[in-house]
Amino acid sequence: MSGAGSSLQPRACRLCQDQRIKCLGAIPDGDLFAGKVLGQPIPGGELWRCDACESMFRHPILSGQQYLSLYSAGASESWSANEDRNDLAAIRAQILLREADCSVLDIGCGTGGFLLTLPASTRKFGIEPSLEAAAAASTAGISIKGRTCDDLDRSLLFDIITIVDVIEHVADPLNFLDLAATHLKPGGSLMIASGDPSFWLWRLLFRSRFWYSSFPEHISFPSRRLLDLWRKRRSMEEPRVIRIRYRAVTPWKAAAHVCIMLVYLVSPAVLNALGRAVDWLRGTQPPRRRCFSPGAPGIFVDHQIVILSRPRE
Numbered sequence: 157m158s159g160a161g162s163s164l165q166p167r168a169c170r171l172c173q174d175q176r177i178k179c180l181g182a183i184p185d186g187d188l189f190a191g192k193v194l195g196q197p198i199p200g201g202e203l204w205r206c207d208a209c210e211s212m213f214r215h216p217i218l219s220g221q222q223y224l225s226l227y228s229a230g231a232s233e234s235w236s237a238n239e240d241r242n243d244l245a246a247i248r249a250q251i252l253l254r255e256a257d258c259s260v261l262d263i264g265c266g267t268g269g270f271l272l273t274l275p276a277s278t279r280k281f282g283i284e285p286s287l288e289a290a291a292a293a294s295t296a297g298i299s300i301k302g303r304t305c306d307d308l309d310r311s312l313l314f315d316i317i318t319i320v321d322v323i324e325h326v327a328d329p330l331n332f333l334d335l336a337a338t339h340l341k342p343g344g345s346l347m348i349a350s351g352d353p354s355f356w357l358w359r360l361l362f363r364s365r366f367w368y369s370s371f372p373e374h375i376s377f378p379s380r381r382l383l384d385l386w387r388k389r390r391s392m393e394e395p396r397v398i399r400i401r402y403r404a405v406t407p408w409k410a411a412a413h414v415c416i417m418l419v420y421l422v423s424p425a426v427l428n429a430l431g432r433a434v435d436w437l438r439g440t441q442p443p444r445r446r447c448f449s450p451g452a453p454g455i456f457v458d459h460q461i462v463i464l465s466r467p468r469e
Contacts, residue, residue, distance in 0.1 A: 170213045172382060182202050182364055189230070205353070232267055237266070256275060261339065271293075283307070305339075308339055317340060319349070345466070347461065349460070370420070396463040428448050
């Protein structure tokens with residue numbers, strides 16, 4: 157897969173452009189992207205942290221067109237709106253505080269699972285790059301407005317724009333937020349949910365081998381500090397921040413996830429061997445994964461919801 161794997165060190169933070177950056181180690185390669193096994197793994201690159209804005213980012217990364225092609229071919233059910241998702245429950249509760257007939261744009265809406273949990277009176281719109289997922293969402297009654305925010309008509313404005321499990325997939329989060337904010341009504345809110353790069357176990361122990369930064373799709377990890385700097389530039393209101401555990405898991409599953417994460421920390425090659433053996437015993441049909449990572453949501457309070465509101469005129 158061309159476009160990644162360069163050993164060149166970044167000159168500055170990709171998110172804020174400050175040069176005070178440090179490497180947190182190499183990220184193992186990955187061959188599962190948007191729910192589909194790739195014929196060739198994507199080189200993991202390295203995880204970098206910026207001392208100025210406190211964000212993290214992967215370097216190097218693929219081109220925008222390469223990512224769009226991969227997402228377009230992604231499985232329709234790559235991202236779920238399961239009832240055990242604490243982040244979605246918290247965002248839903250915030251939306252229910254608004255007017256019953258408010259308009260909600262879900263960027264990266266998948267098959268529309270989250271939007272469909274909102275009241276029938278809510279006007280539901282979506283942006284989705286996966287062709288399969290967008291078709292399913294449209295069939296379910298979601299008004300799909302394009303594959304990316306660039307496809308949105310400039311005149312479209314929304315009461316709420318949800319950005320859940322999306323901003324970590326974006327190469328330039330601040331430009332992405334600039335574009336999204338142009339479609340926000342006065343008094344409207346951006347609701348951003350993602351991993352929290354300030355979580356101490358990520359920064360200090362697991363570093364480049366933390367579960368959240370292991371996915372090839374995850375390339376940018378904006379901090380609350382960066383988002384606060386952005387909202388001041390955009391004259392947005394003071395942010396509301398909710399620190400959260402991504403989903404509810406049983407104690408046994410949490411213990412298993414911790415063990416898998418420790419194996420990954422010590423030796424990704426051992427986890428790869430174990431994963432291949434499990435696939436073989438299960439009789440998993442080709443294509444089979446060769447690179448495994450510790451998908452371990454729900455163990456830690458390692459996620460954040462940041463709500464940024466536009467002042468009423």
